[in-house]
Amino acid sequence: MVTxxxxxxxxxxxxxxxxxxxxxxxxxxxxxxxxxxxxxxxxAGLDVARLDLAEQDLDLDGIDGVxxxxxxxxxxxxxxxxxxxxxxxxxxSRRVFETAAAAGVRVVFASSSSxxxxxxxxxTPEDTEPRPISxxxxxxxxxxxxxxxxxxxxGLDAVVLRYFTFYGPRQxxxxxxxxxxxxxxxxxxxxxxxxxxxxxSFTYVADGVSATIAAMQHAPAGAVxxxxxxEEATMRDVIATLEAVSGRSLDVVERPAVAGDVRRTSAxxxxxxxxxxxxxxxELGEGLRAQWEWASVRVAAx
Ligand SMILES: NC(=O)c1ccc[n+]([C@@H]2O[C@H](COP(=O)([O-])OP(=O)(O)OC[C@H]3O[C@@H](n4cnc5c(N)ncnc54)[C@H](O)[C@@H]3O)[C@@H](O)[C@H]2O)c1
Numbered sequence: 001m002v003t004x005x006x007x008x009x010x011x012x013x014x015x016x017x018x019x020x021x022x023x024x025x026x027x028x029x030x031x032x033x034x035x036x037x038x039x040x041x042x043x044a045g046l047d048v049a050r051l052d053l054a055e056q057d058l059d060l061d062g063i064d065g066v067x068x069x070x071x072x073x074x075x076x077x078x079x080x081x082x083x084x085x086x087x088x089x090x091x092x093s094r095r096v097f098e099t100a101a102a103a104g105v106r107v108v109f110a111s112s113s114s115x116x117x118x119x120x121x122x123x124t125p126e127d128t129e130p131r132p133i134s135x136x137x138x139x140x141x142x143x144x145x146x147x148x149x150x151x152x153x154x155g156l157d158a159v160v161l162r163y164f165t166f167y168g169p170r171q172x173x174x175x176x177x178x179x180x181x182x183x184x185x186x187x188x189x190x191x192x193x194x195x196x197x198x199x200x201s202f203t204y205v206a207d208g209v210s211a212t213i214a215a216m217q218h219a220p221a222g223a224v225x226x227x228x229x230x231e232e233a234t235m236r237d238v239i240a241t242l243e244a245v246s247g248r249s250l251d252v253v254e255r256p257a258v259a260g261d262v263r264r265t266s267a268x269x270x271x272x273x274x275x276x277x278x279x280x281x282x283e284l285g286e287g288l289r290a291q292w293e294w295a296s297v298r299v300a301a302x
Contacts, residue, residue: 001025001063003053003096004070008172009110009163009205009212011042013067016209025063027051031088033072034173042170053092060103065216068096069110071143074174075260077136089139090146097147101156107147108216113164113201113228113265115141123201123268126162126224134260144224157221161212164228164267168205168287169294177202177288180239181295184246194257196236201228201267204282204290214276228267229280241285245292 002017004010005026017024026048030036051058053070060066072088093109100107114137115130132138150156171178183190211227219225233241243249273279 001027001058001060001065002067002069003027003058004068004110005046005048006030006039006043007069008042008170009166009208010067010069011046011170012168012205013069013209013212014046016206016213020213025049027053027058028070029053031072033074033084038173053095054087057095057099060099060105063103063105065106065108066096066100067108067110067212067216068093071110072139073136073172075114075134075136076258077134078259082135085135085139090142093143094146097150097156097158098154100158101150101154104155104157106157106159106216106221108159108161108212109143109147110212111144111160111162112137112140113162113226113267114262115144115162116262116265118262118264122264122266124226124266125268126226126271133262136260148222151222159215159219159221160224161215162224162226163208164201164203164226164265166203166205166208168291171205171291176235177238177242177291178295180242180250181246181292182299184242184248184250184292185296185299187251189251189253191255192235192252193255193261194235196239197234198257198261199232199234199264199266201232201265202238202284202287203227203229203267203280204287207280207282211272211276211278214278218276220275223275225272225275226267226269227272228265228269229282229284230269231284232264232266233284238284238288241288242292245285245289246296
């Protein structure tokens, strides 16, 4: 079962599982955090059960494992929107963990590099003290700890994956790379938040999906892994690469930094490599080209 199956990462995960001949049960509530029409497009051809996990329990009869990706993403989570983060991350995950513990079914949970905040060490290994600086990161850390508590008290078999900035085709429209390729394709302006020197461990979505499947199949219960690409790059670096790939120049408008957005992420991915033999293999230039090609074809389409 894949929750959040109509989302950016979930839809790629379902495709990869189907390609490996797994039978997949898809769940999503098509929230309006971004245009649900994009989610319909992501899920085209899939049979998605429309369940709101904050209110409804999963039926895990016949399910071997749950990839729990449904949630409320995005670091712009201060203010009243926090209620959606609590609901779609903490309340929804509580139900998923409790149901999975009762059914004896493994859950692989999509957590985030946001739990580290401005980390005390770079590259950041998993045992670094979590110090999230966004309410989003706080809810994700809370979900990790709920998974641990259900593991200790009710035998939940959970694996936590801390995703580091996934990108590629279908990336969410609120994420920077999608906004850049869209602006390049349309000749529109791009709003750059902060000085552009903030950096990320960008992770190509297909690489992240293979880590996620490997974790379901081979990780020990209770494992926590960073899932991050090998190459750290600044926003200025990715803008330059996408300009070169597209042969266009980006019209950048500078805006103040966003509260909750960390200065740097850099994944230490040694643990997942040692345990599962996984390592990101897609070079940033190659992945950015794939995302540009996807976006430019869409914008050109009638
Ligand atoms: N994209 C990234 O770089 C990244 C990084 C770190 C963590 N994550 C986590 O990975 C997961 C997937 O991220 P994404 O970028 O694909 O986001 P996404 O918003 O595209 O996908 C999440 C999906 O979950 C669904 N959903 C939300 N609340 C739900 C509920 N209560 N019941 C049922 N479905 C619900 C949404 O409709 C959406 O389709 C999220 O949990 C996110 O926090 C993503």
